[in-house]
Amino acid sequence: MKVRTRLAPSPTGDPHVGTAYQALFGYVWAKVNGGEFVLRIEDTDQDRSTEASEVAILDSLRWVGITWDEGPDVGGPFGPYRQSDRLSIYRKHIDLLIEKDHAYPCFCSKERLDGVRKKLIEDKAPNRGYDRKCRNLSPVEAGERIASGESYVVRMKIPLEGECLFQDILRGEITKDWASIDDQVIMKADGFPTYHLAVVVDDHLMEISHIIRGEEWINSVPKHVLLYKFFGWEPPVYCHLPLLRNPDKSKLSKRKNPTSINYYRKAGYLPEALLNYLGMMGWHMPDGSEKFSVKDMIESFNLKDISLGSPVFDRSKLRWLNGRYIREDNSVDQLSEKLQEWALNPEYISKVTEVVASRLETLADWGYFTAMFFSDSVPVTEELLAVKDMECDKVLELLQVTVWKLEKVRDWNSTAIFSVLKEVAEVFELKLKALTGPLYGAICGSKIAPPLFDSMEVLGSDLCRTRITAAMDVLGGISGKKLKKLEKKYRT
RNA sequence: GGCCCCAUCGUCCAAUGGUAAGGACACCGGCCUUUCACGCCGGCAAUACGGGUUCGAUCCCCGUUGGGGUCACCA
Numbered sequence A: 001m002k003v004r005t006r007l008a009p010s011p012t013g014d015p016h017v018g019t020a021y022q023a024l025f026g027y028v029w030a031k032v033n034g035g036e037f038v039l040r041i042e043d044t045d046q047d048r049s050t051e052a053s054e055v056a057i058l059d060s061l062r063w064v065g066i067t068w069d070e071g072p073d074v075g076g077p078f079g080p081y082r083q084s085d086r087l088s089i090y091r092k093h094i095d096l097l098i099e100k101d102h103a104y105p106c107f108c109s110k111e112r113l114d115g116v117r118k119k120l121i122e123d124k125a126p127n128r129g130y131d132r133k134c135r136n137l138s139p140v141e142a143g144e145r146i147a148s149g150e151s152y153v154v155r156m157k158i159p160l161e162g163e164c165l166f167q168d169i170l171r172g173e174i175t176k177d178w179a180s181i182d183d184q185v186i187m188k189a190d191g192f193p194t195y196h197l198a199v200v201v202d203d204h205l206m207e208i209s210h211i212i213r214g215e216e217w218i219n220s221v222p223k224h225v226l227l228y229k230f231f232g233w234e235p236p237v238y239c240h241l242p243l244l245r246n247p248d249k250s251k252l253s254k255r256k257n258p259t260s261i262n263y264y265r266k267a268g269y270l271p272e273a274l275l276n277y278l279g280m281m282g283w284h285m286p287d288g289s290e291k292f293s294v295k296d297m298i299e300s301f302n303l304k305d306i307s308l309g310s311p312v313f314d315r316s317k318l319r320w321l322n323g324r325y326i327r328e329d330n331s332v333d334q335l336s337e338k339l340q341e342w343a344l345n346p347e348y349i350s351k352v353t354e355v356v357a358s359r360l361e362t363l364a365d366w367g368y369f370t371a372m373f374f375s376d377s378v379p380v381t382e383e384l385l386a387v388k389d390m391e392c393d394k395v396l397e398l399l400q401v402t403v404w405k406l407e408k409v410r411d412w413n414s415t416a417i418f419s420v421l422k423e424v425a426e427v428f429e430l431k432l433k434a435l436t437g438p439l440y441g442a443i444c445g446s447k448i449a450p451p452l453f454d455s456m457e458v459l460g461s462d463l464c465r466t467r468i469t470a471a472m473d474v475l476g477g478i479s480g481k482k483l484k485k486l487e488k489k490y491r492t
Numbered sequence B: 001g002g003c004c005c006c007a008u009c010g011u012c013c014a015a016u017g018g019u020a021a022g023g024a025c026a027c028c029g030g031c032c033u034u035u036c037a038c039g040c041c042g043g044c045a046a047u048a049c050g051g052g053u054u055c056g057a058u059c060c061c062c063g064u065u066g067g068g069g070u071c072a073c074c075a
Helices: A017-032 A051-064 A087-099 A110-122 A139-147 A195-205 A215-231 A261-266 A271-279 A294-300 A315-329 A332-342 A346-359 A365-374 A392-407 A414-427 A432-444 A452-459 A461-474 A480-490
Strands: A004-007 A036-039 A103-106 A153-156 A163-168 A172-177 A185-187 A210-214 A237-241
Touching: A004 A017, A004 A210, A017 A036, A017 A051, A017 A210, A017 A237, A017 A261, A017 A271, A017 A294, A051 A261, A051 A271, A087 A103, A087 A153, A087 A185, A087 A195, A087 A215, A103 A139, A153 A215, A163 A215, A163 A237, A172 A215, A185 A195, A195 A215, A210 A215, A215 A237, A261 A271, A261 A461, A271 A294, A271 A315, A346 A365, A346 A452, A365 A452, A392 A414, A392 A432, A392 A461, A392 A480, A414 A432, A414 A452, A432 A452, A432 A461, A452 A461
Parallel strands: A004 A036, A210 A237
Antiparallel strands: A103 A153, A153 A185, A163 A172
16 A cells, blocks of 8 residues: 555644644655655635745745645645645535435524533533534425525534444554534535545545544544545544643643744754654654654654653753754854854844844944844843833733734734734723833843834744743743633633 | 543653663753863652552553543634
């Protein structure tokens, strides 16, 4: 059997290190077997998918050093590789399922579904899914309602009893009662397929042999194997990778850790070190060596050797490893070259210079004023973050809400940053100055600094958000409970 | 809460049905050194608990506990 693996990111946000993790293992497994690695963009969520995110993901994957044999940018024999370009294919398959009575149109409104769900939770029902109201609608009635223009989705018919049994290459046999699964939507009201339908159709059509992805998908596998059965197809081999964790063991998230690949890039990590580090999450070289390349990995990797304990993403070990690459694999000349690639290039230097130019009395002042643009973190103290007449807790809230708002800025520039900060200040009924004060501290690590908004623009979103989060830690951080409350109040 | 997955130092990764349970990061000491870092040497530190199976279990089985994931017209 030809080994074909794929990475199927959804372009809905920053490129995530977890994506790189899955990409690495998928890529390596394909190459171990002389097979192909495919990149497919899963943009079936029209509201959240953006082209900018897709570009960013491809770009950071390239930076990290993962290459793909087929994908939206390079094409290939199984294209198109962007799901939004494959709508007619899905439509055909959905119609086939309806025809065979494996799926049915559902006219329930979002409001009704919310109500049903709420009631089930209140009643502490074991099953909190859809109540299958439309499952037995007559085809005639359904047809009429569709013809009359009523909005509908398509759901698949999950067996009402019995159990689903499937294999995971790392865990062996996994079983799950059908009764615990509700009639999953496979086509949304906008005519787009949901993930579940699209992933099955594409993996089959693209002849994917091994599905290597995060553990969070295990509970969806029954729906997928059922779809394979409906279509009469052979399911691929499933391999669910352990999830990367925050230090508190929860799923790696940007709340608690920088997760964007771009952050690591901007913070001065080498791609080969990042990849190497990711490779030792759940896997090790046969001889136990900790420094190894993707090539080394390909020579001795086996999917079955992955260990299942969910690894904590430990930045200090990554830092150590990165240090080894820097000092062991680079001459001074090579290092200089890398530095130039990283930040000491004319473009970045001129951006930085523009921000500080008016403050220079000698050329040598430049170094003093620009250090913050060439470092990862910045020295922050409680004092730097203090706002007059405001309690520490309040400052924390202010910073947290700022991070949330900044996360949503799509076009990262000084004007956009300014309007976001102004908005936050207004929400808190504060003068802008009350907000920019602690931000100077968080972002610049000093009261003496170039203009904030411009500096933030130059620094980039990832570094800014990470620095603000780090500053919040200096103030003691926000408790989970409080965070939830705050989220309810301010996060939109 | 239902269901699913998981369980060796604080963290990452080893090990065997019989071990002094090993390496790495972090941490702590020391050496080197004008400082720091690197490097070197040393130290601290783990088989979650309870039952079985077995002559013997960290390893196999069951339960408990703990952790995580998942229950969307998000992926």
